Amino acid sequence: MPTVVIVDDSKLAAVVVKRILEPHDIQVVHADSAASLLGLKGKRPITSDAKPGAILLDIVMPEMDGMDVLRRLKARGDLAPIPVVMLTSAASEQNVLNALELGAVGFIAKPIDPDKLKVELARVTKGTPYEAIARALKDFLDPGRRAEETRDTLKFGHADLNYLYEILDGDTEMLKEMVGVFLDSCMQQIGDITKAVQDGHADNVRRAAHTFKGSVGNFGAPLVHDLAFEMEQMGREGELGNIQQKLDQLVPMVENLHEDLQNWVDSN
Known part of the structure; x- marks a missing residue:
């Protein structure tokens, strides 16, 4: 194989x-x-x-x-x-x-x-x-091949699960498992970002924001993803002047996303 x-x-x-x-x-x-x-x-x-x-x-x-x-x-x-x-x-x-x-x-x-x-x-x-x-x-091998049109049935609140649903060929149980993986880790990842910001450690901000960005990018929350990307860039450039303001924006958005996803898991 x-x-x-x-x-x-x-x-x-x-x-x-x-x-x-x-x-x-x-x-x-x-x-x-x-x-x-x-x-x-x-x-x-x-x-x-x-x-x-x-x-x-x-x-x-x-x-x-x-x-x-x-x-x-x-x-x-x-x-x-x-x-x-x-x-x-x-x-x-x-x-x-x-x-x-x-x-x-x-x-x-x-x-x-x-x-x-x-x-x-x-x-x-x-x-x-x-x-x-x-x-x-x-x-x-045909580079012109396109994926099927995205489903609209899994858009809700701050999340859109159509991307993962398409990958999983409509396997709702596997989708729940992957959402669960994210739910188990995302608040810890936000904690890692928060600690890095409090410590004023630019490289740790970069690493923690990058890890979180990679996770959240699969869950149809572009505002959260883009904000994490901005924080990653700030950490990479060592420019932490308004990083706390970005964190203050990020945390409630992630809490809302977490709640939306948890509600979806509980209802399925």
């Missing part, structure tokens, strides 16, 4: 990719950090057991960002040939150019569109030693 490794600090991102690819008999293995992928800090590298045909690599991660991971991958004789597709919600032109110059072969913006991911993986593996992935996704 062909294998794709996703390197992302977001557990939810890995669940989404699994739901997209596993119905096509593609195994998905999750590495939650560069250390897990490469075997750093005494960890056993995931690639020792899983021989990936492609790697999906988040561009912004704690400890070591995707660009640094990509450099290390391309310096390793055993891993350098593997096609690497970058995942990011910060898909600037410069990010694209930097990643391509370092050896990436593709780029997918978050939240991940199922058809775009399949098309990209089929494209980058076709005609390579890893063509088993392209064969598994042969129906998606």
Whole structure:
């Protein structure tokens, strides 16, 4: 069975990719950090057991960002040939150019569109030693293919679950499970952002906001997602002058989103 490794600090991102690819008999293995992928800090590298045909690599991660991971991958004789597709919600032109110059072969913006991911993986593996992935996704080699029209039945309050519902092919029980994963973690993630803001630690703000942004992007709450992205950027640039104001806006929005999602779970 062909294998794709996703390197992302977001557990939810890995669940989404699994739901997209596993119905096509593609195994998905999750590495939650560069250390897990490469075997750093005494960890056993995931690639020792899983021989990936492609790697999906988040561009912004704690400890070591995707660009640094990509450099290390391309310096390793055993891993350098593997096609690497970058995942990011910060898909600037410069990010694209930097990643391509370092050896990436593709780029997918978050939240991940199922058809775009399949098309990209089929494209980058076709005609390579890893063509088993392209064969598994042969129906998606037409780049003009579009996903079905989004359903309107799951829009409510501050959330819109149509994105996940489409990925899950209408599997409401699995949708409830994924909402539950988010509910279990989101207030802790907000707590991490709050602590970083109180400590005045810009890099911790960046990391915590990035992790939360990656989670919330799947739940149809663009205002929350964009505010988390702004806070991530402020942390990256070390400009925390009005970060407390952004946090004061974020917290009640997340509380409302949490309540809406909890109400949906309780009623289904």
